[in-house]
Amino acid sequence: MTTPEPQSPSPQPPAPVSKDRVYRSPAGIAGGVLLLALALWLGIDAVVAGEGSTPWKALAALLFLVPLIAAYTVRPAVFAGDDRLRVRNPFRVIVLPWGQVASFRSAYSNEVFAESGDKYQLWSVPVSLRGRKRAARREDRRAAGGGPRRGGVLGGYGQFGARGGGAGSASVEADGPVRAEADKIMDELRELLEARKAAETSKGEVTVRWAYEIVVPAAIGAVALAVLLGVG
Structure with a gap:
């Protein structure tokens, strides 16, 4: 008589990953969309109907203004997950594992403090x-x-x-x-x-990344606009 082989336990389904809580400002987004629409309308009109160097100045102005408008209105957000806090500000993205977060402060602006003493503003959660x-x-x-x-x-x-x-x-x-x-x-x-804060998965280092996708086009547009205005 053959002895049945023991069956290996069925693999357990992976634990569900909780989604980050996202805090944004719909009022800021709505205002940004309106400003972007206005800037594009005026800029495209200047490009199509302008004469001489006007179309080039309009393109440079758009390259300068559009990233800045998006940076201060549409871009800001705070993502709070189980292991980390990710702060997306106009020109930087700061990732703070919960183990590196010291405290939050609410005064005339909402801020997060790292254990190192560094302070970061939460742009998408404005104080009213x-x-x-x-x-x-x-x-x-x-x-x-x-x-x-x-x-x-x-x-x-x-x-x-x-x-x-x-x-x-x-x-x-x-x-x-x-x-x-x-x-x-x-x-x-x-x-x-x-x-x-004390969770094992909440350890790590604070990382700060500059938003080059915002900074570079705005800088190029500013230089181009300054040159065009200087040349006349």
Whole structure:
């Protein structure tokens, strides 16, 4: 009688990889798209209808302005994952493993501090003093028994996407105080830091990369525009 061979255990499915939380500014993106559309409209019109050196000046101006507009409006974002925080600012991309993050600070701008003492601004999570005042008024109203009111035609959907309103809006929590949305985002980042800082996969070094795809075209456009304007 033959003895059946032991069967090897079936391979376990890989653990699902959680997606990064992405914090961007839809209001900034909308403004950037409008500015880009205006710049392209005026620039293309100058290229098509301009005479003499005007088309070349328009092309140089577009090469200079379009990357800068995109850098300050469409580009900024914060990606918070289980192992790291990636900050995409206008001209740099900073990757900070959670083990290298010391703290977050919210004053007139939202910032992250590395263990080395270096400070990086979170461009895509702007501070809104108006939003904080609005949140304080709603909290006072709720404490007085009036209850919070949801304002805005978006019904709570605003600057930072599907959850909550924009930096200028107040977020209403049934079991907590009313806070501006940017402050709530910073609270979420602090909670994620506390939960993931000691994790083995959260170790590593801070890396900073310059956004040459923004810097190089803008520099070339600036030089070309200066030369064309100087030549006349």
